[in-house]
Amino acid sequence: MKLLKLAAAAAIASTLAAPAAFADKLDDVINNGVLRCAVVLDFPPIGYRDANNEPAGFDVEYCNDMAAALDVDAEVIPVTWAERLPAIVTNRADVVFGGTSDSLERAKTVGFSIPYAIYFAQAVVGKDSGITSFEDMKGKRVAAAVGTVPEQEWLKIAAEWGEENLYQGYQSENEVFLAVAQGKADAGITTNTAVKPITDQYETVVAGPRMPWTTDYTSVAGPRKDVTWLNYINLFITHQVRSGRYEELWQKYVGDTAPELRIPGVLY
Amino acid sequence: MNQSISFFSGFGPKDLWFLPQAAWQTLVISALSISTGTLLGILFGWILSESKIIGAVTLGLVLDAFRSVPLIIQLVLFYNLFNVIGLAINPFWAGVIILAVYTSALVANVARGGIEAVGAPMRRASRSLGMNYLQTIRHIVWPIGLRAVFPSWVGVALGVLKDSALVSVLGHPELLKVARDLITRTQQPLLVLAVAGAFYFALSYPISRYAAHLERKWQS
Amino acid sequence: MNFDYTFHWRPVMRKLPDLLEASLTTLQISVLSMIIGITFGLILAILRMNGPKPLAWIATGWVELARNTPALFQLFFFSFGLGAFGLHLTPYFIVLAGLTFNNAGYLAENFRGGFQAVPETQMRAARSLGMTAWQSYTRIVIPQVFRIVYHPMTNQLVWAVLMSSLAMIVGFRELAGETQALAFKTFRIFEYFAVTALIYYVMVKVILGLSRLIAWRMFRY
Numbered sequence: 164m165k166l167l168k169l170a171a172a173a174a175i176a177s178t179l180a181a182p183a184a185f186a187d188k189l190d191d192v193i194n195n196g197v198l199r200c201a202v203v204l205d206f207p208p209i210g211y212r213d214a215n216n217e218p219a220g221f222d223v224e225y226c227n228d229m230a231a232a233l234d235v236d237a238e239v240i241p242v243t244w245a246e247r248l249p250a251i252v253t254n255r256a257d258v259v260f261g262g263t264s265d266s267l268e269r270a271k272t273v274g275f276s277i278p279y280a281i282y283f284a285q286a287v288v289g290k291d292s293g294i295t296s297f298e299d300m301k302g303k304r305v306a307a308a309v310g311t312v313p314e315q316e317w318l319k320i321a322a323e324w325g326e327e328n329l330y331q332g333y334q335s336e337n338e339v340f341l342a343v344a345q346g347k348a349d350a351g352i353t354t355n356t357a358v359k360p361i362t363d364q365y366e367t368v369v370a371g372p373r374m375p376w377t378t379d380y381t382s383v384a385g386p387r388k389d390v391t392w393l394n395y396i397n398l399f400i401t402h403q404v405r406s407g408r409y410e411e412l413w414q415k416y417v418g419d420t421a422p423e424l425r426i427p428g429v430l431y
Numbered sequence: 432m433n434q435s436i437s438f439f440s441g442f443g444p445k446d447l448w449f450l451p452q453a454a455w456q457t458l459v460i461s462a463l464s465i466s467t468g469t470l471l472g473i474l475f476g477w478i479l480s481e482s483k484i485i486g487a488v489t490l491g492l493v494l495d496a497f498r499s500v501p502l503i504i505q506l507v508l509f510y511n512l513f514n515v516i517g518l519a520i521n522p523f524w525a526g527v528i529i530l531a532v533y534t535s536a537l538v539a540n541v542a543r544g545g546i547e548a549v550g551a552p553m554r555r556a557s558r559s560l561g562m563n564y565l566q567t568i569r570h571i572v573w574p575i576g577l578r579a580v581f582p583s584w585v586g587v588a589l590g591v592l593k594d595s596a597l598v599s600v601l602g603h604p605e606l607l608k609v610a611r612d613l614i615t616r617t618q619q620p621l622l623v624l625a626v627a628g629a630f631y632f633a634l635s636y637p638i639s640r641y642a643a644h645l646e647r648k649w650q651s
Numbered sequence: 652m653n654f655d656y657t658f659h660w661r662p663v664m665r666k667l668p669d670l671l672e673a674s675l676t677t678l679q680i681s682v683l684s685m686i687i688g689i690t691f692g693l694i695l696a697i698l699r700m701n702g703p704k705p706l707a708w709i710a711t712g713w714v715e716l717a718r719n720t721p722a723l724f725q726l727f728f729f730s731f732g733l734g735a736f737g738l739h740l741t742p743y744f745i746v747l748a749g750l751t752f753n754n755a756g757y758l759a760e761n762f763r764g765g766f767q768a769v770p771e772t773q774m775r776a777a778r779s780l781g782m783t784a785w786q787s788y789t790r791i792v793i794p795q796v797f798r799i800v801y802h803p804m805t806n807q808l809v810w811a812v813l814m815s816s817l818a819m820i821v822g823f824r825e826l827a828g829e830t831q832a833l834a835f836k837t838f839r840i841f842e843y844f845a846v847t848a849l850i851y852y853v854m855v856k857v858i859l860g861l862s863r864l865i866a867w868r869m870f871r872y
Contacts (some may be wrong), residue, residue, distance in 0.1 A: 253514025310835030337615030345734040406872030471681040501816035596721035
């Protein structure tokens, strides 16, 4: 009899313990009461520091919105381009809002949501560099941030032209801009949204040509194996669009009409 | 476009205050890692000198590896390893731990040199004076060995002080990282580099002069 | 959070030829920076010991700056610091200049110690045997100095190889830079850097082994 009681107690205990053992990221975040967002603050106007050195921008607002939807606090973890995905692998952050291109290589390491913002790559060029079209960039010193998709795409083109030695990789996009402003590089490859704030800031830097490679679909990144969490993020992204918040924030920070997030001819 | 949003700022008095704060971070990282690294290194050095072959093929090989791989690679490698195995550790402590282990590998060599500088005859002499092992270490090996290798130890410590700049790759706002951020934000590379360089120089130069002075004094 | 990471080693092994090729670049730039560094180091040492005052001051400034600031700081100076003067080096020359500046500073002190260790009487003895100043320098003093500084010089070469890894911060693709670029495609950082650490280890061991062999061939009488 005693044994039976013990067995029953054990059974109850195990059923109570079991759900905790299967807690996914969504449960963790809700129970921890905080959403840790890795945000790249080197990416104006999507992520930057305002005059008080506080994080601000489109991505920061998205982090706040998602935390509000989950009814938890938002914690912004500033990361560089190179750190944003390791932040997920290493569990320092729950999500990355960092203009992350959803490349198939990176998807081997982290999980991606549906696209939440769309960019295209554009150059900023030195005023006296004489670059007006993409072809003009032949034979010029071109800079980009290390570990970014623009870097990898440019190096493919540079290899075709036999000009890999003219490429310069920098640790942050801000260093790329400084390099162009100083004249260390003739052109720096960045994102269309950053062009206006940069050219406003530096007298010697002007907007350059658009890069020929495809549109940059960027996703929110999360742990690769946490599919339920990625589902929640997907739903959050569609809600941001449906509620008009996406349009509102894009206009506030970028200024134009927000681009259509749908990929033509693909169902997802 | 909302024109009130500004992304950059010029160089202001507030920014000048960031640099001393960052220099303090550099000092804290260095002090923590040099002190723990030195204690560990002396222990390792003692083990190496006492257990000749077993020590050399186990501990000796491991410590040698830390001296033969660039510190920046070690920092990236172990920082990622800590996180991969689920040790959520911030860049500051990761940097301190890795620097401390690196320091201990360098100090172990120095310490072993110091212990071996005190020759076997002298140690035997002290034993025959009736000192026991610990007394020999305390009164003979330590003071003589220390004199022999103190300048090398200062060299190691100064090296680690400068190498702490590499913790910037982990993203901790020490002197060099803050300097880089300020350079891109304020576009004043020369001013910022000069101030940051002056801080490093002010930390390192007096110690290196003092060590050179001691070395001369002890040699004569 | 418990261990939830599966290592991907195979992709790294497929990139091994790229890494090995990049390690040749590492060796090339390190050796080159040593050769130029030795030349400058000798000049700096001689200027500090018996050059005219202003030149001796410049030499002292160089040596103390190289020895008392981080190498990474020196690389930044050659990148954005010189950029402020409108002087733009390519990533290759930033690394080469930075390494050379640092090597020369450390080697100058080694050389100075070496020169001071050779007693002045040797020079006088050589002169009294009828050698010219140049002959006594090159045949009597320099060989002895070389013997004294040989060991510190090999150490400096090892340092140069290790230090060249800082190139990844200024975007030059030697071994560390190439590793960074490859690792950032898939962000399998641990795997790539582990293999690279091993390559550095082997490189350092080979250099030390060779230097011992050369020392054994040269210095036995």
